[in-house]
Amino acid sequence: MTFLLPITGSFAQPAAENPTVAMIEAAFAHHGLDWRYLNVEVAPADLGDAVRGARAMGWRGFNCSIPHKVAVIDHLDGLGQSAQIIGAVNTIVRDGDRLIGENTDGRGFVAALRRVVDPQGKAVVLFGAGGAARAVAVEMALAGAARITIVNRSAARGQAVADLLNSRTEAQADYRPWTPRFAVAQDTDIVIHATSVGLFPDVDAMPDLDTDSLTPAMVVADGIHNPPHTRLLQAAQARGCRTVDGLAMLVQQGVIGIKYWTGVDVDPQVMRKALNDLGL
Ligand code: NDP
Numbered sequence: 001m002t003f004l005l006p007i008t009g010s011f012a013q014p015a016a017e018n019p020t021v022a023m024i025e026a027a028f029a030h031h032g033l034d035w036r037y038l039n040v041e042v043a044p045a046d047l048g049d050a051v052r053g054a055r056a057m058g059w060r061g062f063n064c065s066i067p068h069k070v071a072v073i074d075h076l077d078g079l080g081q082s083a084q085i086i087g088a089v090n091t092i093v094r095d096g097d098r099l100i101g102e103n104t105d106g107r108g109f110v111a112a113l114r115r116v117v118d119p120q121g122k123a124v125v126l127f128g129a130g131g132a133a134r135a136v137a138v139e140m141a142l143a144g145a146a147r148i149t150i151v152n153r154s155a156a157r158g159q160a161v162a163d164l165l166n167s168r169t170e171a172q173a174d175y176r177p178w179t180p181r182f183a184v185a186q187d188t189d190i191v192i193h194a195t196s197v198g199l200f201p202d203v204d205a206m207p208d209l210d211t212d213s214l215t216p217a218m219v220v221a222d223g224i225h226n227p228p229h230t231r232l233l234q235a236a237q238a239r240g241c242r243t244v245d246g247l248a249m250l251v252q253q254g255v256i257g258i259k260y261w262t263g264v265d266v267d268p269q270v271m272r273k274a275l276n277d278l279g280l
Contacts, residue, residue, distance in 0.1 A: 007057065008261050009038035011050050011072075012065035016041070019226075019278055020063065023254050026274035027266040035060070035262065044071065051075040051099070054092075061093045061261040069131055076101045082142060085168050086135050090253075093260045102260065105132055106139030108253030109192075109223065112244050117190060117219045120144035125184050127207055128194035129157035132223050136194050137161050141169035145190075148173045151182060153195075183213040191236075194223040198230045206231040216240030225250045226280055247275055 010020060021039040028035045042050045047068050052075075054062055064072045069088040073079065076089065077098040083089050089101030110119060124145045126137055129152035137148060148171050152158030158175040165173035176182075184191055191214065197207045211232075214220060220236035225246030233243045251271045258266050 006035045006060045006262075007038065008035060008059060008061050009040055009054075010063040010065060011040055011042040011047065011068055012063075013041055013043055013067060015039050015065075018065060019275055019280060020250070020254065022278055023251065023271035023274045024258065027254065027258055027271050030270040031264055031266055033262055033264060042068070044068070047071055048075055051092075055099065059094070061091065061257070063091055063257060064089060066131075073101055075099075082106065082135075082138055085164070086138050088131055088135065090135075091257045091260060103135050104253040104256045105249075106135035106137070107256055108251075109136045109221070109249045110139045110143050111252035111256070112248035113190070113219070113221055114143075115248070116242050116244055118144075119190065121146050122189040123147045123149075123185075123187055124190045124192060125149045125151060125188045126192045126194060127151045127178070127182075127209070128192075128223075129154065129161045130195065133192075133194035134161050134164070136192060136223070137165055137173070138169065140190075140192075141165050141171035141173070145171050147171065149185075149188075150175045151178050153178050178208070180208055181210045182208060183210040184218070186213070186215065188218055191218055191220045191241075192223070193221070193230075193232055196224075198222070198224045198227075198232060200226040203227050204231065206235075211235040211239060214239040214241050218242075219244065221249075222246055223249060228280065247272065247280065251275070 024037040078100045080102040083103040091102045091104045093100045150158045150162045162173040162175040198205045220241045221244035223246045228245040228247040
């Protein structure tokens with residue numbers, strides 16, 4: 001018997017609205033892991049102290065969310081492959097005395113998508129070029145997507161993601177300006193929405209794309225997890241598309257993070273149920 005429990009957690013600001021703790025602790029409980037996950041609010045100026053504290057207290061690992069995903073890199077000892085390409089970290093893993101930064105945003109997305117379609121050889125249209133979109137773009141490329149078209153409001157950010165894919169991965173990428181009522185090309189296999197449009201409380205907001213251009217052959221995925229049944233996914237389902245929601249991405253990120261920390265493969269259904277029980 002030991003009263004010294006392994007600690008994991010999350011550093012973010014704001015932290016109160018992040019439901020990750022509920023799904024992680026549900027998985028710990030379900031699998032008999034007597035671990036803890038502490039959801040901690042950390043201001044940017046305090047991030048270095050927080051990481052040193054986690055190190056000093058022997059935390060087994062932690063997540064970093066907005067606004068720390070890039071800044072935390074200065075406080076770590078190394079980066080995994082995709083975190084290096086993406087230039088951002090959301091999961092920190094302890095390896096002996098070293099803290100290694102990984103990025104599971106994109107990998108969680110790809111794991112969720114794979115339950116519906118294999119990205120290998122597919123033509124993808126990706127809306128967005130922020131942190132989440134960048135992670136998703138890199139992981140889709142590493143998963144073998146053949147062509148990735150980045151559509152974003154800011155041309156500079158969109159072009160930067162396309163350039164990153166062309167220079168660091170095998171995928172062919174291009175940037176297209178986000179013109180009003182953007183029509184998705186008919187030879188597209190997978191449509192991904194990774195901007196913040198439609199995120200609570202703006203739940204009625206809809207990314208400005210021509211939903212008539214969506215066909216039943218396309219898979220449509222949305223990164224927004226609150227609400228999971230976004231207006232975009234509702235429109236895609238009405239057009240006969242198969243869909244993947246942002247909760248599936250969040251859950252799969254949790255599965256990957258817990259595997260890193262504990263070595264245990266947890267049941268995603270348990271985590272999904274914990275989130276559903278919250279009314280998300
Ligand atoms: P960023 O702030 O880094 O990027 C925001 C993106 O949204 C940019 O591409 C931005 O375009 C675009 N955008 C914002 N407002 C508009 C608008 N009115 N019209 C068109 N484009 C707009 O945020 P993140 O990438 O970190 O997060 C994006 C979303 O992904 C969030 O909603 C977040 O909740 C979600 N997410 C979901 C996860 C999950 O597990 N389900 C994990 C991580 C994120 P521009 O470059 O022109 O400013």
